[in-house]
Amino acid sequence: MKMLTVAGAPSCGKSSVIIQLLRKLMKENIRPAVVKFDCVSGQDGALYEKEKIPVRTALAGSLCPDHFYVSNIKGAWDWALSLNADILITESAGLCSRCSPHLKGIHAVCVIDNLSGVNTPRKVGPMLRTADTVIITKGDIVSQAEREVFAYRVRRANPAASVLAVNGLSGQGIFAFAKTVMESKNPDSLEGIVLRFSMPAALCSYCLGERKVGHDFQIGNTKTVNFEN
16 A cells, blocks of 8 residues: 655645545546544545545644644554555644654655745745655746746755646646656555654643743743843
């Protein structure tokens, strides 16, 4: 079974791109499964169900969504295997832009949209910088010059990645993406698989429910800034 990790900021077009990809793959009798990892709520499950794509939505709630992802990725793999799926796609919002939902040996995709601003690629962390493929969406809304500048910034942030423009609504560009996915190599299991980048260090009083502000209430792994001139 192949696996694909897809990460990107909320509303960048991840689900639309995934659906366009799976429409093409299902025409070739490839059986998919999707797990959508989100924070508080997720409505994209209905989109996959409409396409008759097996889907599970996993909500992190009060936990860090990417730590939650890592804790549940093996369960997602086992669920897809139980369906005899040919490909498992995990979709993660990458909410803080710092976390890394990508795994070594598993093809990693970052979706980023042209409307996010030309400086966004340099602000996004490992979910962009460690991806194998970067999908740029919403190119039909901006000018050719803006598309070229944005793509250039993406390539500077991750020179090793394959950068593709895809229209999530029309499906334009999906053929090249599908070819890249099907040519990617994949391990037989997740045993021994490691993250491409470490998660943020986190275990402080606020992680454990503290709500009061001030140094007296900051215990554990914290970081302060010196604001003195």
